[in-house]
Amino acid sequence: MKLNFIGGVAGILLLAALIVAYSSLFTVYQTQQALVVRLGQVVRVVDEPGLHVKLPFIENVIDIDKRILDLEAPAQEVIASDQKRLVVDAFARYRIKDPLRFYQTLGSKAAADSQLNILLNSALRRVLGESTFIQVVRDERAELMSRIRDLINREAAGYGIEVVDARIRRADLPEQNSQAVYQRMQTARQREAAEYRAQGLQQAQEIRSKADREVTVLVADATSKSEQIRGEGDATRNKIFADAFNKDPDFFSFYRSMQAYENGLKPNDTRLVLNPDSNFFRYFNDPSGKPVSPAPEAAPAAK
């Protein structure tokens, strides 16, 4: 019975000791930092993960994340300094640098998110509002993002928060402006296509014209050369004739005349009205053939 009583007391003491131990020990996880609060007052900050000791019952522990935390801002329309509209979707990554201040000013991540959202939005509007559209999209995106980050950081330091990075996730045109861009892209492509086709026609025309010119020039050259050759032929002919006929011009005249009569006065085509007094008919009247007159023998009359 006594043993039982001692055992019971020991058991109760053990239990009490366990409860005290449980209440005076706490762990801090690798991802967290802890505030030790004694009766509502923060007495220390525990940064090191592991097992730690506190006063039982009167000290509480508040865990605060020390990882890099997400902040997603909803998309919003921003007007750039050149009056162009942009739908900007930004995000930030931050960490709680000073847990005490964070706890005092904000208390929870939800509060931090809404506060940072306001800061991010105003920084976004301020920085992008001072820049032109093309600076945002093309030229100075990285610089603008670090300016936004610095701007938020200046404010967020008061909440014990360090903004590691602020980035523009999307910076796009509003829907109606996108339609305009599509139309512009379309017309630009149509212009390009038309240009290609026109260039094709132009080049084709050039090639054809060049070919035609070549043909004309070739034929003209050939014609000129052929005339020259023909001329040479004619010249040679004339020379040959002249050389031959100069031997006796009188006979040539006679000979050629005879040929001309023969060829010129074709049968069926020609009707001759002859005078019997002509030299041809000199034996007609007189077998001795005395010439009647020296008149021409025939007067051709081609009808």
Added chain:
Amino acid sequence: MPWSNQGGGGGGGPWGSGSGGKSPWGSGPQSGGPTPPDLEEMLRRGQDKLRSVLPGGNLGGKGFAILALAALVLWGFSGLFQVAPDELGVVLRFGKDVREVQPGLNYHLPYPIETVLTPKALRINKIDIGMRSVEDGRRTASRDVPEESLMLTGDENIVDVDFAVLWKVKPAGVGDYLFNIQNPEGTVKAVAESAMREVIGRSDIQPILTGARQTVEAAVQDLMQKTLDHYGAGILIQQVQLQKVDPPTQVIDAFRDVQAARIDLDRSVNEAQTYANSVVPQARGKVAQITQAAEAYKSQTVAQATGQTSRFTSIYDQYKKAPDVTRERMYLETMEKVLGESDKVIINSGKNGSGVVPYLPLNELTRPAPPRPPATGAKP
């Protein structure tokens, strides 16, 4: 109120997201958690029972000792755990990262002294941006997500870019990956989108559509890696793969038409070239023909002239031997031929020949029945 949470952190973190589980990591990627849960649950229940039966003392001292020993041994064995081949184990002692273990069977001091996290740190993860793979029965179709894939280029055009990011935990960065960053996957995605838009925004649309894929991929990978390293995320971007880079669907026809126009250009030029190639050789043929014809004419003319003169010369040679007779003969022969084949009217006109006049026109007189109409005959 989560802030009044007392004692050792076994409850939920202040962030709410993971308050239900034993793990304080919220919705992190680690799926393993302390292992094995059933055993621990059992142990704790055993301990509770132990405490409750202790004052009562129903059990004998020996039996109690055996029970306690058995519980202790069981508790000791609860530290055994397995790390799968694609995982790495990180052992935490009272929440502090103390060591890292490789895949296989391992041991940690039993709960609540040590716990283990087993993230799939060796696996290569893939994030699709601009489209989602949709499991459709047997095959996987991809669904476009235009709000992610449409982006502005530096020359104020819009381009539709789908890409995938392959990433994994850095070999020595599993601690960073687990403990430095709240939402690794979401962060990779957000950084990827931001980096891609930044890179695309710097370039004009034409190079993006045609040649600059590799440059874009490399630039995005580089930018992402820098940003994530800045966060200390312990993440390695293995690869950025551009998958579809197209003009937006609204204008893709116009872009295709440009391609068609280029082909039209080539076709026009080819057609013209065909024409030129056929017409010029034809002309050369014609040139040869003209030249040959001229040569032929020349030869012919000269030959004719030579022939005629040689005929003349032969006749002349004979003529010289007897000029008068030959001349007379030739004359008569010619006359014979001419008069023999012609119609003739012989009129003795006397000295004046005026008697002929009343009989004109001679045509009707000499040929009462002409073979052809007089109109035609009147022609020369």
